Amino acid sequence: MRLLLVEDDQALQQELQKQLLLQNYSVDVASDGEIALFQGLEYDYDIAVIDLGLPKIDGTTVVKALREKGRNFPILILTARDRWQDKVSGLDAGADDYLTKPFHVEELTSRLNALIRRSAGKASTMINNGPYSLDIATSQVLVEQVSVSLSAHEFKVFKYLMLHVGEVISKTTLTEHIYDQDFDLDSNVIEVFIRRLRKKLDPDSKYNFIETKRGQGYRLLKFT
Structure with a gap:
């Protein structure tokens, strides 16, 4: 599965990439919203993990732009924001699920697996x-x-x-x-x-x- 990981915190990005590679994902990374939008439109991904608080273009705008351009792969958003309005705006923009930082990697991979199964019409693992x-x-x-x-x-x-x-x-x-x-x-x-x-x-x-x-x-x- 080819995954787009968009996270501007380099330490977290590297750790998540490492863990996702161990889960047999092929991982492309982006550190800002501008690069993320380019990659999301240029390449065919199975799923994306996008942080909301990104430089250049915020995550919500990236998600909305991807959906407007017809990109329908599952998107899970990451947010350090506790306000429910931020989570709702991300979902309204077209995201399929969200995780609030900090989180356990096991929960992230479980959510990703569930989104991939759902997009493929599979209810079970x-x-x-x-x-x-x-x-x-x-x-x-x-x-x-x-x-x-x-x-x-x-x-x-x-x-x-x-x-x-x-x-x-x-x-x-x-x-x-x-x-x-x-x-x-x-x-x-x-x-x-x-x-x-x-x-x-x-x-x-x-x-x-x-x-x-x-x-x-x-x-x-x-x-x-």
Whole structure:
């Protein structure tokens, strides 16, 4: 999942980025509202965490501008402000949830997981597709109820495909959603991860669950 983290407190930004990377998010960062708005409009994010008290352009204005431009990814706002009016203004601008500082990182990641599930139409942390199951909360993958170990990047690729079952996803899109913003998007490493997923999750080619659409990308088949 590709996440935009907008926080001007450098110590907090670095700590949150570190913790979110450990949760298998690909994290892009911005330290002011101007950069945040540019990145939010330029790149396709799965979710954003935006502080309200930002330099140059405040967080509420950033959220409102993103929504007006048609950006519909979930947004969680962070605020050190205790006034309920500030929280309401952020939600009215288009944010989906908020956290008041200080907060526990565990609560942040729980809220983010819930927002991602909601945006994908999933009520549970467990995503099921025929013989395949993926638990967003625990990063566990099951095939016919048997746990299979995946590397962090393999899990990110499979998770993205599971959240977009039946859709054709390009290599560029997959790369953007599993790596940070400074990664070389021309890399063919996605092919390696797809090959590994096929070997680990369908070693006997029983399901042929990932289709290669030549010149377009990959599609995870939808099972009934």
